[in-house]
Amino acid sequence: GQNIDQPTEMTATEGAIVQINCTYQTSGFNGLFWYQQHAGEAPTFLSYNVLDGLEEKGRFSSFLSRSKGYSYLLLKELQMKDSASYLCAVMDSNYQLIWGAGTKLIIKP
Amino acid sequence: GAVVSQHPSRVICKSGTSVKIECRSLDFQATTMFWYRQFPKQSLMLMATSNEGSKATYEQGVEKDKFLINHASLTLSTLTVTSAHPEDSSFYICSAPLGGGETQYFGPGTRLLVL
Numbered sequence: 001g002q003n004i005d006q007p008t009e010m011t012a013t014e015g016a017i018v019q020i021n022c023t024y025q026t027s028g029f030n031g032l033f034w035y036q037q038h039a040g041e042a043p044t045f046l047s048y049n050v051l052d053g054l055e056e057k058g059r060f061s062s063f064l065s066r067s068k069g070y071s072y073l074l075l076k077e078l079q080m081k082d083s084a085s086y087l088c089a090v091m092d093s094n095y096q097l098i099w100g101a102g103t104k105l106i107i108k109p
Numbered sequence: 110g111a112v113v114s115q116h117p118s119r120v121i122c123k124s125g126t127s128v129k130i131e132c133r134s135l136d137f138q139a140t141t142m143f144w145y146r147q148f149p150k151q152s153l154m155l156m157a158t159s160n161e162g163s164k165a166t167y168e169q170g171v172e173k174d175k176f177l178i179n180h181a182s183l184t185l186s187t188l189t190v191t192s193a194h195p196e197d198s199s200f201y202i203c204s205a206p207l208g209g210g211e212t213q214y215f216g217p218g219t220r221l222l223v224l
Contacts, residue, residue, distance in 0.1 A: 035215075044215070045214065045215070099153050
């Protein structure tokens with residue numbers, strides 16, 4: 001079956017760095033997405049990786065290793081507003097998104 | 110940038126009534142749109158894939174007669190929850206892929222409460 005795993009919850013300190021991991025097993029691979037979702041709101045797109053390596057976008061970076069079925073989202077200089085759930089999703093061979101359950105990130109001052 | 114809108118953002122209805130939710134792609138055409146459902150503290154669950162000009166594809170366990178999907182044009186898909194019951198109360202989100210599907214743009218979601 002298809003499966004996406006990511007930690008349920010993580011805690012980090014304001015100003016620090018946090019890495020959220022995601023491992024996947026899917027039928028085919030057409031890219032991996034990271035989304036941020038604040039409580040009560042729809043997810044917002046953060047990043048898309050289809051090739052191996054690191055993609056950097058400001059304070060956020062996303063890494064992909066297709067051979068290992070692994071990705072991580074790296075958040076630097078954490079701000080209180082970064083408290084949210086972070087969803088990992090893989091697009092399978094049918095171009096449908098397989099979603100992880102999300103990682104709730106708690107930022108403490 | 111590309112935007113997907115949903116209407117209404119919130120709806121409260123009585124049990125047994127039908128509710129229609131619209132999903133529009135504002136800056137681009139989408140031959141495919143996706144409908145999700147999200148329960149509190151859970152991940153998004155794909156309900157169905159809406160296809161312009163053809164029937165929607167439903168995920169296993171989703172009742173197609175209860176959740177009617179119509180992809181009327183390249184910029185509009187509608188989800189109708191027929192004979193809604195309290196257990197249908199949820200957050201419904203649509204998304205549309207841009208271009209070759211590399212980026213999914215999500216609508217803001219519609220919160221449905223069935224009394």
